Amino acid sequence: MSEYPILKTIRSPEDLKKLDPSLYGTLCDEIRCKLIETVSCTGGHLSSNLGTVELTVALHLAFCSPIDQIVWDVGHQSYTHKLLTGRFDQFDTIRCQNGLSGFPRKSESIHDAFLAGHSSTSISAAYGIAKAKTFTGKDGVTVAVIGDGALTGGMAYEALNNAGRCKDPLVIILNDNSMSISKNVGAMARYLAVIRSKPGYFRFKDHLENLLSHTPIIGEPIKNWLIASKVFFKKLLYPTTFFEDFGFMYMGPVDGHDITSMRRVFERAREIKKPVFIHVLTKKGKGYEYAEKNPGAYHGVSTFNIETGNPETVEGDSFSAEFGNYLTRLAKTDARICAITAAMKYGTGLQVFAAEFRSRLFDVGIAEQHAATFAAGLASGGMFPVFAVYSTFLQRSYDQLIHDIAIEKNKVLLAVDRAGIVGSDGETHQGVFDAAFLSQIPGFTVYSPSNYAELRLCMHKALYELSGPVAVRYPRGKENPLIASEISQNVDYQLTDSNRNVLLVTYGRLFAEILTAKQLLEEQHNIKISILKLVQITPILPGCLDMMMQYSAVYFVEEGIKAGGIAEQIAALLLEKGYKEKFRIRAIDNTFIAQGKDTECIRQCGFDGRSLADWIADGEKP
Amino acid sequence: MSEYPILKTIRSPEDLKKLDPSLYGTLCDEIRCKLIETVSCTGGHLSSNLGTVELTVALHLAFCSPIDQIVWDVGHQSYTHKLLTGRFDQFDTIRCQNGLSGFPRKSESIHDAFLAGHSSTSISAAYGIAKAKTFTGKDGVTVAVIGDGALTGGMAYEALNNAGRCKDPLVIILNDNSMSISKNVGAMARYLAVIRSKPGYFRFKDHLENLLSHTPIIGEPIKNWLIASKVFFKKLLYPTTFFEDFGFMYMGPVDGHDITSMRRVFERAREIKKPVFIHVLTKKGKGYEYAEKNPGAYHGVSTFNIETGNPETVEGDSFSAEFGNYLTRLAKTDARICAITAAMKYGTGLQVFAAEFRSRLFDVGIAEQHAATFAAGLASGGMFPVFAVYSTFLQRSYDQLIHDIAIEKNKVLLAVDRAGIVGSDGETHQGVFDAAFLSQIPGFTVYSPSNYAELRLCMHKALYELSGPVAVRYPRGKENPLIASEISQNVDYQLTDSNRNVLLVTYGRLFAEILTAKQLLEEQHNIKISILKLVQITPILPGCLDMMMQYSAVYFVEEGIKAGGIAEQIAALLLEKGYKEKFRIRAIDNTFIAQGKDTECIRQCGFDGRSLADWIADGEKP
DSSP: OTTOTTGGGOOSHHHHHHSOGGGHHHHHHHHHHHHHHHHHHHOBOOHHHHHTHHHHHHHHHHSOTTTSEEEESSSTTOHHHHHHTTOTTTGGGTTSTTSOOSSOOTTTOTTOOSOOOSSSOHHHHHHHHHHHHHHHTOOOOEEEEEETGGGGSHHHHHHHHHHTTOOSOEEEEEEEOSOOSSSOOHHHHHHHHHHHTOTTHHHHHHHHHHHHHHSTTTHHHHHHHHHHSOHHHHHHHSOOOHHHHTTOEEEEEEETTOHHHHHHHHHHHHHHOSOEEEEEEOOTTTTOHHHHHOTTTTSSBSOEETTTTEEGGGOSOSHHHHHHHHHHHHHHHOTTEEEEESSOTTTTTOHHHHHHOGGGEEEOOSOHHHHHHHHHHHHHTTOEEEEEEEHHHHGGGHHHIIIIIITTTOOOEEEEESOBOOOTTOTTTOBOSHHHHHHHSTTOEEEOOSSHHHHHHHHHHHHHTOOSOEEEEOOSSOOOGGGTTOOOSSSSEEEEOSOSSEEEEEETTHHHHHHHHHHHIIIIIOOOEEEEEESEEESOOHHHHHHHHTOSEEEEEEEEESTTSHHHHHHHHHHHTTOOSEEEEEEEOSSOOOOSOHHHHHHHTTOSHHHHHHHHHHHTOO | OTTOTTGGGOOSHHHHHHSOGGGHHHHHHHHHHHHHHHHHHHOBOOHHHHHTHHHHHHHHHHSOTTTSEEEESSSTTOHHHHHHTTOTTTGGGTTSTTSOOSSOOTTTOTTOOSOOOSSSOHHHHHHHHHHHHHHHTOOOOEEEEEETGGGGSHHHHHHHHHHTTOOSOEEEEEEEOSOOSSSOOHHHHHHHHHHHTOTTHHHHHHHHHHHHHTSTTTHHHHHHHHHHSOHHHHHHHSOOOHHHHTTOEEEEEEETTOHHHHHHHHHHHHHHOSOEEEEEEOOTTTTOHHHHHOTTTTSSBSOEETTTTEEGGGOSOSHHHHHHHHHHHHHHHOTTEEEEESSOTTTTTOHHHHHHOGGGEEEOOSOHHHHHHHHHHHHHTTOEEEEEEEHHHHGGGHHHIIIIIITTTOOOEEEEESOBOOOTTGGGTOBOSHHHHHHHSTTOEEEOOSSHHHHHHHHHHHHHTOOSOEEEEOOSSOOOGGGTTOOOSSSSEEEEOSOSSEEEEEETTHHHHHHHHHHHIIIIIOOOEEEEEESEEESOOHHHHHHHHTOSEEEEEEEEESTTSHHHHHHHHHHHTTOOSEEEEEEEOSSOOOOOOHHHHHHHTTOSHHHHHHHHHHHTOO
């Protein structure tokens, strides 16, 4: 199997179309092996890709990419698509530095129609592309493939509301595996369950239409009359789905592991040339026992052992777990504490809290906007809501943070996970904007602890000493052992003073790199530096500024965007106060950080101890 | 009538409950007169308030505020609510400096449950409040009043998806006037139209249930059997609405101008103690001839003449109109240009474009997330999409700007209207964050023209000379005659040099205030200043920095948030380059700007020429 005899002959969708249908099964087996083999080494999204193997094969059989364009929602289920569109040879490099992206990228292949890393964007993008095709007279159908989890995001609804009645060739394929990232949430999930229980729906309608169309003379008029007649009768013979109410032609449910059935339906949809909604039922994790049993744990995995199927995401030594455990501890004696997650119960470490305080845990689906305002509502009613969310996804709540949380000073605690560089997920997932945008919102307090002990201190202070909204942001992964014991007495800042010459300032986990840099500078360059580690990064404390004023050179390292970030804000305040000495900033400057291991990305940005030492040595050259 | 004999006796909902029902009609007439009289002087939202007079009266008759809490979506239709909850005497001050807010504010009254100025937030907030009541054991029902326009926002859908199946006393009232801010958009609007055509729905169901419940012995079993039986039969006898699919008990449609009917339905809903969705039909602008005929034009008005009904919003001399007209001109010779608005066709000046290029104008509803990604899709397909949006509402697109527009460098033009201070709408609507957050996004170019000519230059350059995403931001209202002729030759910056001492830097319309300050400084303080007006504010041009380096004092005035804004970014760059002279910033510092006239707000921030002159004179004192 490790030879992949069939898969490696498929260099393009054209090759796939030439393949004998009797070999589809073997092809799918090979694809699954390749997926498991690769993801066990590189990490990545396994369950969702295992579940969409046949779907992707059927897609490329029925549609003609790149003339037809396929937009993958979230994009992490596009691995099979990559294997079938000429990227088999590079597939081992997926999510690695300079390798294939874990998401569709236009720059990577003409078969990748649109970038996606966040959820619920595909219908909007596909509708835009379809409309552009119509305007510019280009051929081809635009296809969006969206999971049921992504349908919990309001943006998908906005798009359905707009796209359903257009006249453009647009096909929406709902990949319904009856569970989103963790557990599917809310009414839409239940609604889909009802439709799923009616496998005959599509066939019934088809059958009746066929019957009437083939009944001589009176068949057609009866059909037309039925369609045109009152809503009541229409509902009786033509029960409608939510999606039909929105203007789409609905087809389904179709078995998402039956290539022949899907291909037939897709080909039919392709001919219709107006909005079609196809409901495909798949099984997440299909074909890999461990993932099938526990798809949530395999949603986005680092690396794992193929035999035991043990993914790393469940490990307890992480900022996420630390946050979840401490919050659970606090919640035991404080009934006001409740936790909110946007479909990331596992990722954010809230599974323990969920088990102990089921009624106080709200998994709202991929609905960060609702999450933030719902939290504001809870706070306004006297609860202590804690919204645990990845930095990159918090971007979806930006307006709600200002409008619903900050203006009325609602006491919401944002637990901002994956703040800073996240590594292999690349550009779409880097948490490099939160420090800048949170610090701009009036009334927000923002903490950036560098180890677990500080994380707990910050959470405690946020809940029991402060009155307005607070964000506590912390990185992906574990605390660095080098700084695990370096606890600040308070959540303000910590100074390690050696002299009044060179001061190196940072916040968060880069403190560890700075300690390395300090040692290198002393040993190799005979430069002594002082270190200021900030914990409270917003509002900027006057004491910090006074301290910095005393140094003859300040170097600020920030694992975040430079423009408008904390370093620039502090530089401006210093300049206003009359600081006239050297000030240098190292941060992410007007660029997106590509994928790679955390350490590689950190090195690439020049944030590692070695690079920092070189930078300072260079700056301090006489 | 100007005495308002009945209205002025209502100091609280309790007073209203004591009123003889025969006087409800007169009371509503008085309220409408008061609304028209006041809004004609203060400006504000007229149509939506005229349409909800009876609805609000019925709400306060059926519910017991503040034990029951009413959350108004968008909030601009809460004027009658303010009149009935003890704010009649202050009502003339609405939207004025230090007066009543045009939106619900908790700080203003115990009857204002939650702030709202942006759309589609009410269900999330109300659900949070309802949940908090349950947790804390507090009595009362939570009510959200949401318009059909707000249902086009995905956030409302996220909230429905979450709230529908809760067990808390939550009542959602859909105020369906069959048109949102401009024209209602998309499938949901059509869907509501279908329901509206079935006024018997609620009664039919009621009737059948009653009948069966009162049929001895077999009635109840038949009813239960019907409910439990197959979906097919259920649909026949119990047709469900979208809202029922989402778990709500649906009641309606109810005539939104019939107080008795509404009161009965509301009282019943109040007893149910679980999620109820009530569909109320109202007529926007009801009771004022001009507004009824053209509710779009009266949505948010400045001031107008009661007799002629001529609202100021349609005036042609504004940045919005200038943008719309110029875009229309460009679109005549460029078929790639298309325009997108999120339910603000009139507000953003796109009505001319809409009339000329109907197929290239997309009014997506109150769906800024979709709008941005849809634009990215259009751009990716070779079109030139222009998304015209108010600065404050663009906050809703923050994630999409990064994720869907910037990473792949999709060429989308954001026409950011109402950038800067907007005046009477207050905290929720100030456009003071866009310069900061747009400038942080890698690859974005941001222009801030100060007059119409520059606006056109910037638009032209964005569309025909640049390749990535561009934002052109401009203020509410007209260009200042003082600077109408001050055209930059290019869209970079413009220096008025007098010496190398004091440099005053700004961008956008504050340029006019700076000219005033310059004159005052010369005349009254004998201080000569140079002026640098930036047009391109992102990326910051190296030439600008070099220029500033030569001055011995730089004063930067920014009509936006200070933290992370353009001034701070420039200060940081200067400090990094070794600038050692005086640098001062005047911007909005960690606060929200309350309502008032534009000029009042500008003065309050110290942005007016007089204040600026004093500030500089003070800074330059020997």
